[in-house]
Amino acid sequence: MDNKKIQHILKSVQTGKITVKDALNDLKHLPFEDIGVARVDHHRELRHGIPEVIFAEGKDLEDIKVISDSMLKNSGKLLITKASRKVYKHIGPLFRKYKIKAKYFEKSCLIMAGETVRKKGMVAVLCAGTSDMPVVEEAYATASFLGSKVDTINDVGVAGLHRLVDAKKMLSDANVLIVVAGMEGALPSVIGGMTDKPIIAVPTSVGYGTSFGGITALFAMLNSCVPGIAVMNINNGFGAGVLAHRINSLIKES
Amino acid sequence: MDNKKIQHILKSVQTGKITVKDALNDLKHLPFEDIGVARVDHHRELRHGIPEVIFAEGKDLEDIKVISDSMLKNSGKLLITKASRKVYKHIGPLFRKYKIKAKYFEKSCLIMAGETVRKKGMVAVLCAGTSDMPVVEEAYATASFLGSKVDTINDVGVAGLHRLVDAKKMLSDANVLIVVAGMEGALPSVIGGMTDKPIIAVPTSVGYGTSFGGITALFAMLNSCVPGIAVMNINNGFGAGVLAHRINSLIKES
Amino acid sequence: MDNKKIQHILKSVQTGKITVKDALNDLKHLPFEDIGVARVDHHRELRHGIPEVIFAEGKDLEDIKVISDSMLKNSGKLLITKASRKVYKHIGPLFRKYKIKAKYFEKSCLIMAGETVRKKGMVAVLCAGTSDMPVVEEAYATASFLGSKVDTINDVGVAGLHRLVDAKKMLSDANVLIVVAGMEGALPSVIGGMTDKPIIAVPTSVGYGTSFGGITALFAMLNSCVPGIAVMNINNGFGAGVLAHRINSLIKES
Amino acid sequence: MDNKKIQHILKSVQTGKITVKDALNDLKHLPFEDIGVARVDHHRELRHGIPEVIFAEGKDLEDIKVISDSMLKNSGKLLITKASRKVYKHIGPLFRKYKIKAKYFEKSCLIMAGETVRKKGMVAVLCAGTSDMPVVEEAYATASFLGSKVDTINDVGVAGLHRLVDAKKMLSDANVLIVVAGMEGALPSVIGGMTDKPIIAVPTSVGYGTSFGGITALFAMLNSCVPGIAVMNINNGFGAGVLAHRINSLIKES
Amino acid sequence: MDNKKIQHILKSVQTGKITVKDALNDLKHLPFEDIGVARVDHHRELRHGIPEVIFAEGKDLEDIKVISDSMLKNSGKLLITKASRKVYKHIGPLFRKYKIKAKYFEKSCLIMAGETVRKKGMVAVLCAGTSDMPVVEEAYATASFLGSKVDTINDVGVAGLHRLVDAKKMLSDANVLIVVAGMEGALPSVIGGMTDKPIIAVPTSVGYGTSFGGITALFAMLNSCVPGIAVMNINNGFGAGVLAHRINSLIKES
């Protein structure tokens, strides 16, 4: 469509219908969005395998289905966050229609289909307590879906650092660490004292009273005495997974 | 520069050096920003007479001078907000160099040069107390600078509504009202009950204790029982002046 | 009990068993709380007719019943705030048992029994909108229960000041005004410009977004440009009723 | 009623019963509210077609019905915001009684009857994501109800600017733009860089964690680097619609 | 001026130039503010002796002088809050010009002239610590200036209740109690348990850390378990003085 427009201008130049000067003017006044569209498409191809992601909260079941259908048709891939089991049921027929295997993550309310099969690099996800599991799962599933190898170690509270023992190899193999914690959010600082790998800290809403649904953990992480910790929004395991994968992707495997 | 690039492609098409298809491809992959630049320039011409505005706070004296010089050279116009008298002194030579009359607004810390001479429409600025004057001045000067006729009525507190009497004609002539108030920020609600003109409310930091430097006035204005009041950031007389002028500009004078 | 202790000391003095000096010492080291109990009881008699008030929220049904029984037995009076209809049902038998007429206020969740019959003075309650009615009712019922004449005018928004017309006499008759408003909380300022009577402002949680459940109205009221407005906690019609009655009680009727 | 009072004074002057000086005095001491009432009525006539609006939240079904009946009888128009379907059902008989067509907007919980038929000008409503739809609908329906032509473009996130392409004509035709966004609320800044039309920004509660139910988007919009953006309360599509219509109404159509 | 307008209409009726009906119409459309002005003036006479008060913060020295001059000329009275000694010096000549004795309160930054000489009733001001003295002084001076008898008791912390002993008579004589406290703001609750007089609580900014400049004391006072406490803005001794005087004024002395 827009291509046609530009083609038309170019042909007019070619055939001498309009001068170069006029063509230049026409092109300049073409809305940059036309080019923008092209760019986005091109861009998307470069990032092959990374579909847009649907944030299900506050969306109609039917709307989600329509978007999902379009995504599955185009890319064979689908990632939906904050989706209830009801959503999963509602779009179930699509997976049968396109013959793509899908999975629902109960704790993190994630729907995933068309996961990247060949994983690379290594991302480690740690959390302070078992109540942080939903966020861990979201981070794990996201990074894994996008193509990173991921491993997790749960329940590493300040009083349970010994649980890191068996995971030594995993920690030193990881390119990036995702550290998930609620309450006082001290774990990233403690872990940060033990590694020189990039750390992505995810505050969770675990706690009560002055935990303020995760704000205290968030602020604690932003104020860590260990410099250079990347902080995410509260409970944002998805964002942590994406960033971990972005960093992981930079590294060429030998 | 970028024009040259496009010109080069177009000439290559014209002379048959490259095919239309190749040219299309080249153009598509040109960064949209090139077009963007053009758009902005073009845009700026359409909005003739509206120079970029410099926010002086936190900028070096010398940096401000360099940017100001460039602006005065190109457009003969200059508006600097949050500028100390020191800034005004520092860039003083520029006004002599370009022979442009400049003015410094003491209360609102505004520097202005090359004001639009032919004013149109009508903007009315009201405030609750004389302590709100700096914000009134900023709104007044900005809208006036951009080309709006502006009139002001000061000290119209909830207990001084009678001061509106002499201004009746002005109020009904105005296309837009800017209402400036600190403390409990009730004035826009009260004025809003008396007019069907668009109202721009500007909270000020006048007050103490739970006025929280204007936050209480801001929130009160956002919650006005009079629907449709446009709210600005605290003390943002500049923004109010711009919006008032934008609205005022929509109206064709008969 | 404690009386016995003091009696014992006094008798010992009377009979010469201990000296005045020793008795003085004994009395001094008696815990002041013994006196405290007496003081409270005595105090309560002075304030005759003002029973303690039960804040029902978060209390067990059975606990409420036990306290209510004790109150009705002793004073024949009862005021319970934040009580569901379930509470009213549960303690229903008590009213039959003591043959005291009770009343449940649906909107304000107030249970009242043994209301003072002879009312005095005059308290006026005004509100900004019909959504503020529960708080109005709580203030009205409380002051009335304690013995004040109360009258109310509803729905006096900034855009409905004309509704005050028919109430002129009432307003000038009132000793105290209770002004109830949510959203931007501007009404007390506006009313404050029209009267020299003490004004009690009650912010309500009516509104959304940056009304923050009444906090914006509260802060606006605390920052009123009309000096000397008494402010209550959010939705605290009960407190307003008590204060209004306290002020009203100061005035000797002629 | 009040007219009678004034008439009586005037007649007394006419017939010489009282002097001009006495009459002047009498008039001065007439409560201004009497005049106020007249003013409001007169005002309402000038703004013909704009009924008062009912904010349904926290109001009784029956109260809403009574007010609605009165409005429909007087003006044949009705706009109720934040109304559940239950409210719509409850007042349904009124529409049959007055033979006025009504409509319920599911997403924005708006009831509308007696919409202005002849629309004028042009208001454009844009939003960042499909989760913002309820607010878009409220803004759309309100402005349209009041008499503005309105068009909408959904799902224009920062990553979807290309969706603006097909809407170019609409954007340049619009007198005012309403931009609706949650999360980081960046869209108004981005759109603001592309237009010189007045922009009304509406933050929504879409997001989680530190989106704080829309407060982050609100503050971001108030701090936009694009000067002169009008900001509304969180989710306040209704207010945006009113303001857009007010501005739109200023413009004489050619 | 406006009087002239009305006079003109009345004379026209008197002389038969216009009909009663036309006159009625003319009067109705006179802005209510004209009447408003009269009302305010009349009102001010009723409240004889209570001058407007100047909030000096953020005002120019010269502006303050001009307003003060006008006030002293008209009423012979003057009250300026938040005024530096510099302000006092600057307006000094006015007191000599009008031969009115003035006083500067160092701690509370209050300027006062033309204090009411005949005092009535009784207001008691208590504070928790000597650091609260500036607020005590402001409350004391204000109520006294307006015409109330005032007495103060300082340094009555929770650990110093025994200091109330010598003041027993004063407390029972007072019609109203002003209780000033910073830090945890518990004093009004404690005093509230000992009296049935109206209590006006003033939070102060005394404290550090989570006293948040008085916000903690403010919220504590709004949440007092003693019902009916009137709360003021932080450090607002002036408002407390006004309210105390308003309440005090209701009581007829025998």
Add this chain to the structure above:
Amino acid sequence: MDNKKIQHILKSVQTGKITVKDALNDLKHLPFEDIGVARVDHHRELRHGIPEVIFAEGKDLEDIKVISDSMLKNSGKLLITKASRKVYKHIGPLFRKYKIKAKYFEKSCLIMAGETVRKKGMVAVLCAGTSDMPVVEEAYATASFLGSKVDTINDVGVAGLHRLVDAKKMLSDANVLIVVAGMEGALPSVIGGMTDKPIIAVPTSVGYGTSFGGITALFAMLNSCVPGIAVMNINNGFGAGVLAHRINSLIKES
């Protein structure tokens, strides 16, 4: 396991397989966590009788059961906080399996099994109102479970200090006082004026409006004019119980 590793190194030294220098190096590079594990285990033995505590909120029923089983097996003790009755039911079979008596605290949602039988010292728990009972219960049960003698006095509001009379002996016997209060949180200050024992203040979420779910009480307690009060998180009776027991444990009984 790790012991084996160290044993192996030591044996190698013993048998001369490796030099002391090499052994030193090996030991140095052993992850400190290995030692850490040992430390924790050893530590746990020292603190014999204090099992880890499960925070049930946000955990799966099955997860809680698995952890509980492991705890009961190892230590015969179990303490679960924030547990619904459903949790209690779900893990019921475990108590039968291990033949350990368990108890469910309805108000504080606490599950307890294997309570320490021999109590020592004395902890007193006071609260301001009956609505604070759940927190009192949590503190009581926790300290008692860990091995402290605990006594409670309820409903000691600022207006009910006389209720302390009968508890005089208890108060003077106690080593530590836990003071629980919501609303304005003044009780710890008042009690603090009467004792030189360590006071642990627990703010509760009892209240409404600006009590902000306990934040006001919390901040008031942190700002107490009585120095040295230990403050806990909102509703954190559990933490108060632990601290009280820790302090109580320091004291040798005679």
Add this chain to the structure above:
Amino acid sequence: MDNKKIQHILKSVQTGKITVKDALNDLKHLPFEDIGVARVDHHRELRHGIPEVIFAEGKDLEDIKVISDSMLKNSGKLLITKASRKVYKHIGPLFRKYKIKAKYFEKSCLIMAGETVRKKGMVAVLCAGTSDMPVVEEAYATASFLGSKVDTINDVGVAGLHRLVDAKKMLSDANVLIVVAGMEGALPSVIGGMTDKPIIAVPTSVGYGTSFGGITALFAMLNSCVPGIAVMNINNGFGAGVLAHRINSLIKES
């Protein structure tokens, strides 16, 4: 004075002037405050050696001197917090007058005179960084002044736990630990995992941005995953010193 009153009553009983019953009645109605005074004095004697403490901030130099004089005369002891060097200079003559050695703590702005010489028990103060030193000094000096042995270990950040090595003996000897930290406030959690002694956590205002002057550290400490940590107000080393001494005092030395 009040003693005289009671003495008078007692003598009247002794001499038979009044009956026991009347005397009882008289005594009951004596204001409890009379007893209160006695109690406080008596109490103070029991707590011998603990003078009242002066909070210097916001107090006049002269006021401080007067209070200090009175304290030095009565108890020979003096502790002033938040005192500038100017204060120290101003009250200097007092120390010469009473021949009591005084000391000024530069970092914590503490004045101390008449320190308890015989120290007992053991309090350990730890801090996260050298910027926390002023708070450490305040805690140290306070506890020491009151009579506790105190030792300190500075700069024990999360990344400097090895600095605890040399202090092992000190840590195990201590009865109480005061842990001081700013920024993310994680240190008390980490230390809490290593000890079963009572921990007093003091958040400091060290940090920037979202450290919010210590609020983040405060909330983190209140949310510690280690249960039973006593939390103080921000920078409140004084309070920590008092509490530590109170706990320390409970322990009988062998």
Add this chain to the structure above:
Amino acid sequence: MDNKKIQHILKSVQTGKITVKDALNDLKHLPFEDIGVARVDHHRELRHGIPEVIFAEGKDLEDIKVISDSMLKNSGKLLITKASRKVYKHIGPLFRKYKIKAKYFEKSCLIMAGETVRKKGMVAVLCAGTSDMPVVEEAYATASFLGSKVDTINDVGVAGLHRLVDAKKMLSDANVLIVVAGMEGALPSVIGGMTDKPIIAVPTSVGYGTSFGGITALFAMLNSCVPGIAVMNINNGFGAGVLAHRINSLIKES
């Protein structure tokens, strides 16, 4: 030192003085911190070239000098943040003493000495306005100091995206992007739509009113609709530089 202790144990094993079992026990009870020390030292060697960093704010001049001296002696490297020019002057002699070239960054208050000479990889730093320069400088200098190649593009506001044109090559060469912005903090979202590189967003305190010293920008960045953005504390250019270098270091150069 600690090594000696372990050596001693090992030698005792070697010489048969103690059994393996006893040695094991001894080692187990060695404080893990001994090992911790070793670990830290070892660790530091692994991260060769990364000295500890001094946060100068709130530290004594002399303290800073002592620590700096020790650092320069040991590593020949020094990085001090938030240091005034006074600090730079004070420690100046050290640079002469150790013959190490130092540099002071005026805007970001950074002192740097012994910068890594061989830089690798590529970090790009972008900012929204020239007022953000101090933070840009801090990020730039930190990453550069640690050994990353860094390039910067200033003043890329939402309205100045065209400035990215000349920097295309730089952007595609960069491994990580640091995006610095104040006010509404929208730039990271906009840039995030154009790249798949990891983005580190740094909010700055540039702005006024509801920018809340950078909190609005911070929250906006945490809520970006572009997933996976790493967020730093306000103005924390230092942290951004460290994280960027950590990520950059992961990538092997070809």
